Amino acid sequence: MRTEQGEAAVGDLLVVDVGPVAHGGHCVARHEGRVLFVRHTLPGEQVRAQVTEIGPGGRFLRADAVEVLRPAPARVAPPCPWSGPGRCGGCDWQHVGLDGQRALKRDVVLEQFSRLAGLDLVAHLGRDVVVEAVPGDRDGLGWRTRVEFAVTAEGRPGLRRHRSHDIVPVDDCLIADPQVTGTGVLSGSYPGATAVDVVAPSVGEPVVVPVPDGPVPVLQERVALADGDLELEVSARGFWQVHPGAARTFVSTVLEWLAPRTGEHALDLYAGVGVFAAALARRVGPQGSVTAVEGDRTATGHARDNLAQFASVEVLRDRVDRAVRRMARSGRVTDLVVLDPPRTGAGRQVCRDVAALRPRAIGYVACDPAALARDVGYLAEHGYVLRDLRAFDAFPMTHHLELVAVLDPP
Ligand SMILES: C[S@@+](CC[C@H](N)C(=O)[O-])C[C@H]1O[C@@H](n2cnc3c(N)ncnc32)[C@H](O)[C@@H]1O
Structure with a gap:
């Protein structure tokens, strides 16, 4: 599908060679001179990308990699079955190994400092920037002690699609602390709520707080x-x-x-x-x-x-x-x-x-x-x-x- 000007439109499939990572969980590619921000891909890959959004004034396009034609070495099978194009928008890098994710984040930090502070961080610090695991991290999963689940009109909790109000029903969330999902929140029903907050504090039991009307504990x-x-x-x-x-x-x-x-x-x-x-x-x-x-x-x-x-x-x-x-x-x-x-x-x-x-x-x-x-x-x-x-x-x-x-x- 093309616009009247012959430019790419939402839904179009484009084969692109993927360039560097950019801030925001996507990589940069180009198609017929226009910039595409592509999710679910990695630098160096060739993918079939589906256009999901035209940026303001048509200055750039957003797209999802729906087929990987040439995978990058850091690509892995996503541990979460709800991640991927058109699915839950909570995670950006499920398809990348943890070391690869940290290397991408390092590149983003260096790029942002160069662009916005005019600083070559590696030269300034006299060493590389290493994105470190937080002590106690377990394979990048099970860490999130506070989760806000969105709630459908029928009262079913889920997570939002990327850049959308749509709610994806999920049976589990792998980055959530097991105590969060262990509350049974995802099999619960919260009619009338717009969201449900679940918190597993470091002291005491986890709590489930329907929003906006549930009592908010301290x-x-x-x-x-x-x-x-x-x-x-x-x-x-x-x-x-x-x-x-x-x-x-x-x-x-x-x-x-x-x-x-x-x-x-x-x-x-x-x-x-x-x-x-x-x-x-x-x-x-x-x-x-x-x-x-x-x-x-x-x-x-x-x-x-x-x-x-x-x-x-x-x-x-x-x-x-x-x-x-x-x-x-x-x-x-x-x-x-x-x-x-x-x-x-x-x-x-x-x-x-x-x-x-x-x-x-x-x-x-x-x-x-x-x-x-x-x-x-x-x-x-x-x-x-x-x-x-x-x-x-x-x-x-x-x-x-x-x-x-x-x-x-x-
Ligand atoms: C990132 S949190 C940090 C809180 C705290 N330092 C901590 O580590 O738990 C930022 C805090 O800044 C507060 N905040 C945001 N904008 C503010 C402003 N303009 N003036 C005062 N506080 C603000 C928010 O309410 C929030 O508590």
Whole structure:
């Protein structure tokens, strides 16, 4: 099927040679001069790709590889029977071995830093970037402790098709923690619900929360750090890292790099329920102080409870941009900053105001390499230099990863 202009249309089948991986779980190919973002393939493959979407203004096409004509060596049989073209959209890389997935994620990180921060990461760090397994990972499966299942009009839970509101009924989800599926959620019926959240916390039993009307329990999460466990309350629908080894790994890495000293002041920006603030508060001690800034009302309430034991911690419910603007304008300074923003990143203004507080180090936890690369570029405008970076495969089988970085002042 062709458009009137003779260009490819949705549903067309095109034979393409697949080029490099791009951010978002797809690879780049070209057809008659147009860019195609192709899912379910790998660099170096030749595939028959079915066009699924025409991008805005026809500038690019999206497509699914529906037949592999020349497979790449990293291709494997997907462990999940619900993955693949037109099926569940939750995973991007089920058809790639774990080492291959991590190599693709590394390439995306390097490409994003080169494009958005103007930084050759390998040359800058003087070593390659290795995407590491999160400690405790089991073959990239069974890690997801928080899953939101979509619910059909008939009340049946399932997972969404890629870039679609359609719901694919599934009997299992292989990346979910077995405790999540062990609740029986997938054989349950939730009439009237739009979604059902299932959470397997590190302390206590898993919970099933129909959305929007189910009661939302408060859960306990334990984070085992070298200087003792932290235990924090968190809403079943609030933000918490989903890989069971993630919070400990990211907090330990940030602490190691920031090396907080007794008596210092630290800022925990985008603090959630206060896990970084709590870890920092223990290190700076009662002679020091920590300010946690979080915008969400429920998370702030939990942060206040979680941090009540530290007399030197202040929790501000505010937008980070407003809070740091105020601090910078008042001439305040700080020793350490932790930034853990949502996927959009902190942005230019927050980076400028954070730099104005003249911290001796900035720890940055990022779920999007593009956002981190952009913010590293903004912080560089104020002299802050990337000292180190680690990449963690906190979301195996998907294109997502988590980066932890540290920046130093000029
Ligand atoms: C990636 S989470 C990190 C939470 C926490 N640091 C943790 O590790 O559990 C980002 C947090 O930033 C909060 N947030 C998002 N945008 C914000 C803003 N503009 N101002 C303040 N908080 C914001 C969200 O509510 C969320 O709790």
